[in-house]
Amino acid sequence: MSEPTNESYLSLRVPSNEKDERFISGISSSYEAAKLRSASKDSKANEYHSPVKFSWREFWKTMLYENLPPVIFSPIATLFLEGSLSRAWHVSQNRMLIAVSTKHHSLVDIIQTWLVVYPGSWLMNVGLYFALFSEKELIMNIDPFHMILAYLLLFMRRLIISTKYGYFRPEDTERLCLPAPDWDRNKTNRRLVGQGWLQPWLFPGLIEDELTVAMDENDICLQGIPMEVDKETEKKLLQESSSDLFPQKTSVSKENEIASGFILFNIIKSVYNITAMKNFRTILFLTILSLSVTPFLVKFLYGTPIFGMTMNEKIISSATLIGLFNGFQLIMFGLVCSIDYERRYRCAKKLGEMVSFPGLSLKRLFKSSDEHDIYLDLQKRLNVFSWMNMRKVLRSFGEAFYLRIQSYTSILIFYSLFCVAILNLIVWTELRHHISTIYLICVVIFFISSISLYAIYKAIKLQSLSAEHRDFIRNELFIIEEEIWELKLEGGSEDRITDLTSAKALLEQVDESINYKELIYKPTTILGYAANNGVIGSVLGLVLTGCLFAVQGFVSTGIEYDPSGWFNFYENTIK
16 A cells, blocks of 8 residues: 655655665665665765755854844845845745745735734834833833843844754755745745644655655665564555555565665654644743733733833833744744654654564554554664664754754753843842833743753653663673574574674674764754753753842842832932
C-alpha cells in the first residue's frame, strides 16, 4: 500500500522515487549509500543540500527591514540593499513590507495586514517616541516603562524573525527576491515554526522534504541501506502503507530486509503528525490575557486613568496595549521550542527502543492494532550500520528549524534577564514609576521565565538521551565481547565469531560517534552551552538572584507609593 504523492517545495533537487532508485540500483554495497555525493553518477555534488550556516548578512538586513516602519521606510531600504528595483519589489512583497500583490499573498492577508499590522507597527513607533520625548505635562498619567516593556516584546519578535532569515538556506534567500510562484505565501508558511513546523500535517510533503534534506546533509541515502528483520516482521511491515519516496523495499533489499528510510520516515511521521500539546491554545490565551490586562487593571484599582487624559497619553496607552498583546508571539515561540524538543526526544526514544529487546510496537509506529514488535539485533553488522545512519539523519532532521529553536530559547531567556535588570534599575536608582510597572515586570518575568525553563527542561531531556543510548551501546559491547571469548574458548562457529567481531567494531565506532557528535561537537545548546542541569540551574539562579536583589532594593531605599500608585510623583512634577 502506498500513500499519495506529496509535492516537494525544495529549492534544490526535487526528490523522487525514480531518481533514488536509479542511484540505489547503481551502487554495489550499502556503504556506498552512506557516501551519497561521491557514489552518485548522474548528479552534481552541489545539487545536494549542505548543512545550514548562519548568515550574519541576512540577519542584519532583516533587522533593518523589520525595525524600520513598513510601507515607506523599509521598502526604501530594500532599494539600497537588494541591488535592483525588481529584487526590491519582490522582497518587499514576500516579506510583507508593503503588501499589495495578490500574486504573492491572498487578498485576505493583504487586507488584514493593512488594517492591523501596518497601523499597529506605526502606532508602536509613535507611542515609543511620545513616551520618551513628550513634555512631562503631557504624559502625567503615563509610566513610560509600560511602553518600553511593550516595545521590547516587539523588538524581541523582530530579533527572532531576523534569526529565522539568518538560518535560511542561500537558495531560499535567493527565491525571496524572485516573482511568484518562485516564492509565495505557502512557501513562507511552510518555513514558519508556528505554522508549518508546528502543524506539518497541514503542509503535505514537508516531512518528506526535511528528511530528504537531512539525508543530503549527512551524505546518506537511507533507502539504499537495508536493515535485517525476521520473516514475521517483514510480512507485517509490507502490509503497512508507505510513502512513494520511502517504500518498504528497494532494489538492494533482500529477503528479510527493510529499507532504513521507510522505518525512519514512519517514526518521524508518527510523532510529528499529531498534536504535541493539547493545552497549547489555552496556555497561550491565559498568558497573553495576563500580560495585556495587568498594567491597566492595576491602574484601575489605584484610580489612575487607564488610558490617560491627553491625546499623547491615549496614543501611548493604545500602543502599549497592542505591544503587550503582540507578546503572544513571543510566548508562542517559547511553547513551540518545548514542543520541538519533545518531538525530537520521542523520535530518538523510539529509534532507541527498536534495538532494545523486545523492540518497538507496531501500534506506536503505525495506525495499527497489531501487537507485533520491531526489533533490530545489534549483533548483526548490517543493523548496526543502518541504525547509526538513521540516528545521524534523525539528528539533522529539520536542522534549519532546530537551530532556530535553540536560538529562540536563548532569546527568551535574555528577555527575562533584561526585565530583571530593568526592575533593579527602577528600584535602585529610584526612578519615577507607577506601581503597575512593578506588577507588569513581575508577570513578564514569571511567564517568560516559566516557559523558557520548561523549554530548557525539554532540551535537557533530549540531550540526556544521547548519554543513555551511549550507555546502552557500551553495555552491548561488553556482552558481545564476552560472547566472542566464550565462542573462542569453546571452539564455536568461526562465522559467528566473525559476525560478532564485525558488529563489535562498528558498535565501537557508533559509541565514538555519539560521544563526539552529540555530546561534544553538536549537542543541543542553550545560550551556547550544552543543555544540562547546570544550564537550567544557572538561568533559574540568575532570575531568582536578580528578583531577590530587587526586593532588597525596595527594602533598602524605602520606596513608598502615593494613593494613586505613583512613586516620586510630585517631586518629579515640581522639577
